[in-house]
Amino acid sequence: xxxxxxxxxxxxxxxxxxxxxxxxxxxxxxxxxxxxxxxxxxxxxxxxxxxxxxxxxxxxxxxxxxxxxxxxxxxxxxxxxxxxxxxxxxxxxxxxxxxxxxxxxxxxxxxxxxxxxxxxxxxxxxxxxxxxxxxxxxxxxxxxxxxxxxxxxxxxxxxxxxxxxxxxxxxxxxxxxxxxxxxxxxxxxxxxxxxxxxxxxxxxxxxxxxxxxxxxxxxxxxxxxxxxxxxxxxxxxxxxxxxxxxxxxxxxxxxxxxxxxxxxxxxxxxxxxxxx
Amino acid sequence: xxxxxxxxxxxxxxxxxxxxxxxxxxxxxxxxxxxxxxxxxxxxxxxxxxxxxxxxxxxxxxxxxxxxxxxxxxxxxxxxxxxxxxxxxxxxxxxxxxxxxxxxxxxxxxxxxxxxxxxxxxxxxxxxxxxxxxxxxxxxxxxxxxxxxxxxxxxxxxxxxxxxxxxxxxxxxxxxxxxxxxxxxxxxxxxxxxxxxxxxxxxxxxxxxxxxxxxxxxxxxxxxxxxxxxxxxxxxxxxxxxxxxxxxxxxxxxxxxxxxxxxxxxxxxxxxxxxx
Numbered sequence: 001x002x003x004x005x006x007x008x009x010x011x012x013x014x015x016x017x018x019x020x021x022x023x024x025x026x027x028x029x030x031x032x033x034x035x036x037x038x039x040x041x042x043x044x045x046x047x048x049x050x051x052x053x054x055x056x057x058x059x060x061x062x063x064x065x066x067x068x069x070x071x072x073x074x075x076x077x078x079x080x081x082x083x084x085x086x087x088x089x090x091x092x093x094x095x096x097x098x099x100x101x102x103x104x105x106x107x108x109x110x111x112x113x114x115x116x117x118x119x120x121x122x123x124x125x126x127x128x129x130x131x132x133x134x135x136x137x138x139x140x141x142x143x144x145x146x147x148x149x150x151x152x153x154x155x156x157x158x159x160x161x162x163x164x165x166x167x168x169x170x171x172x173x174x175x176x177x178x179x180x181x182x183x184x185x186x187x188x189x190x191x192x193x194x195x196x197x198x199x200x201x202x203x204x205x206x207x208x209x210x211x212x213x214x215x216x217x218x219x220x221x222x223x224x225x226x227x228x229x230x231x232x233x234x235x236x237x238x239x240x241x242x243x244x245x246x247x248x249x250x251x252x253x254x255x256x257x258x259x260x261x262x263x264x265x266x267x268x269x270x271x272x273x274x275x276x
Numbered sequence: 277x278x279x280x281x282x283x284x285x286x287x288x289x290x291x292x293x294x295x296x297x298x299x300x301x302x303x304x305x306x307x308x309x310x311x312x313x314x315x316x317x318x319x320x321x322x323x324x325x326x327x328x329x330x331x332x333x334x335x336x337x338x339x340x341x342x343x344x345x346x347x348x349x350x351x352x353x354x355x356x357x358x359x360x361x362x363x364x365x366x367x368x369x370x371x372x373x374x375x376x377x378x379x380x381x382x383x384x385x386x387x388x389x390x391x392x393x394x395x396x397x398x399x400x401x402x403x404x405x406x407x408x409x410x411x412x413x414x415x416x417x418x419x420x421x422x423x424x425x426x427x428x429x430x431x432x433x434x435x436x437x438x439x440x441x442x443x444x445x446x447x448x449x450x451x452x453x454x455x456x457x458x459x460x461x462x463x464x465x466x467x468x469x470x471x472x473x474x475x476x477x478x479x480x481x482x483x484x485x486x487x488x489x490x491x492x493x494x495x496x497x498x499x500x501x502x503x504x505x506x507x508x509x510x511x512x513x514x515x516x517x518x519x520x521x522x523x524x525x526x527x528x529x530x531x532x533x534x535x536x537x538x539x540x541x542x543x544x545x546x547x548x549x550x551x552x
Contacts, residue, residue, distance in 0.1 A: 022379075024382075060375070060379055062373075062375060062379040062380075062382040062383045062386070063379070063382055065382075065383065065386050066382045066383065066385050066386035066390065067386075068348065068352065068386070068390060068391075069345055069348050069349055069352070072344065072345050072348050073345060076344060076345070094375075096373070096374060096375055096399070096402075097338075097372070098372060098399065099336070099338060099370075099372055100424070100425065100426040100487075100492075101426065103298075103336055103338040103339070104338075106300075106338040106339055106341075106342045107338045107341065107342065109342050110338070110341050110342035110343075110344070114342065114344060115344075123372070123374065123399045123401050123402075124401065124431075124432060125399050125400065125401045125421055125424075125432060125433065126372075126399075126421070126424050126426060126428050126429060126433075127426065127427070127428020127429055127430065127431030127432055127433070128427070128428040128431055129426050129427050129428040130426065130428050131428075145401055145402070148376070148401075148402050149376065150376040150377065150402060150403070150405050150406065151403070151404070151405050152402050152403025152404040152405040152406050152407075153402060153403055154403065155400075155403030155404055155450055156400060156401060156403055156443065156446060156447065156450070157401065157402075157403070159437050159443065159446060160437060160438055161435050161436060161437055161438065162436055162437065162438045162440075164438075167432065167435065167443065170432065170435060171432065174431055174432070211376075216376075
């Protein structure tokens with residue numbers, strides 16, 4: 001999916017919501033455990049219920065890998081299900097990969113060619129040649145970790161160099177030499193508050209993938225106040241707050257209601273931005 | 277496997293060689309492609325041939341993931357084969373993971389509990405809470421990326437903070453508050469030459485996992501000169517130089533010869549260190 005298509009979907013749906021599919025067998029409704037593939041059964045129900053209110057899905061690979069072959073099968077089926085039934089959804093494989101060039105190339109082949117996923121989260125620590133193999137595919141995206149939502153983000157990402165530039169700023173600046181806002185997004189945690197201002201100074205046009213609203217404590221209003229651009233420029237992720245809002249048999253209905261709630265807030269925030 | 281066992285294996289075999297199982301269907305001998313599981317057939321032959329000369333195996337997950345379910349099956353069979361038939365080998369899942377706490381915990385469960393792998397490579401960018409979930413398992417190891425072997429390592433890892441401390445040094449120092457040399461190793465590329473001196477000043481006792489000898493151009497002598505400690509403290513990885521040395525039907529024999537060559541060099545370097 002290219003940038004124009006993504007922006008069009010956001011405008012049409014009045015939503016920049018990404019639903020995180022962090023599917024955990026320990027948390028899904030008990031009645032699904034009798035299904036042949038409980039993870040996929042859960043995902044399918046969540047996807048069909050929330051699709052009207054979101055523009056992207058983000059399965060986190062860890063939650064699938066930890067079930068071995070069965071987990072990968074569920075991941076693969078989930079991606080194919082979205083592609084076939086909800087082709088306007090942007091798919092983010094939250095994998096946080098990044099390795100030496102020939103290895104990153106293998107990952108790129110896997111996610112972009114074999115699975116036809118739209119984008120992949122990548123860790124920047126290993127630098128340019130670990131990222132560029134992912135940039136060789138048309139209409140496929142790298143979403144580079146810049147400033148993450150967790151407490152540990154302070155350990156290294158905020159370290160200042162001798163000119164006062166923080167590591168996440170260096171990552172934003174350096175990586176813009178590798179690709180523009182049509183192929184690269186950045187992960188910025190919703191918990192980072194006013195640091196969004198600093199991010200927007202360096203990366204005024206890039207889409208930001210924003211986890212950390214909801215369970216992790218970030219504020220949607222604050223993120224939009226400091227981070228939203230003229231064509232939105234945000235994909236805000238919610239996982240636990242939507243998919244685990246209810247673990248009764250009505251889980252999908254509740255997930256839809258929670259997604260709709262966020263979508264309505266987002267519609268208001270988009271309107272406010274347009275009115276500015 | 278604990279540190280004492282690892283050091284004992286190194287002394288007994290006079291080797292600190294780790295064989296990288298970066299198995300690529302495009303590079304393995306053609307006759308194996310008729311096997312039901314060519315990746316596993318290749319690995320099994322390489323493992324049986326090289327096991328006398330090495331102390332560790334490092335399958336790189338990217339090379340398995342890119343074949344989807346079949347790849348994961350081959351990975352799983354490879355790990356089980358090593359555990360059953362060569363239980364003295366240290367297994368490193370080269371996965372370069374690292375995510376927010378609850379996700380890292382899922383990865384830890386997957387690699388350490390389900391698969392009983394000895395160690396996992398982890399990227400430090402997201403800081404403490406992305407690493408500590410891997411440290412909760414007895415005799416299991418985190419191998420943290422510090423200074424990698426690729427060109428891109430210069431982009432961020434060598435950035436100096438206002439006190440002149442480089443990022444890889446900060447990673448070494450900060451992470452030592454999370455675990456000691458009995459649970460943590462560091463990845464340091466063989467191509468980094470004299471920087472090993474700086475590493476040893478900060479981490480005098482930690483084992484270093486050293487990729488980049490061979491195809492990537494690093495020198496074994498130099499690595500040992502600057503990096504070897506009293507109980508060796510090194511696991512030097514070779515992948516392509518061993519496993520793809522020959523793609524005839526005699527590939528395993530040639531791999532054994534290449535591994536033995538390295539082992540003999542290593543025996544001399546260990547003896548030299550002892551004589552110092």
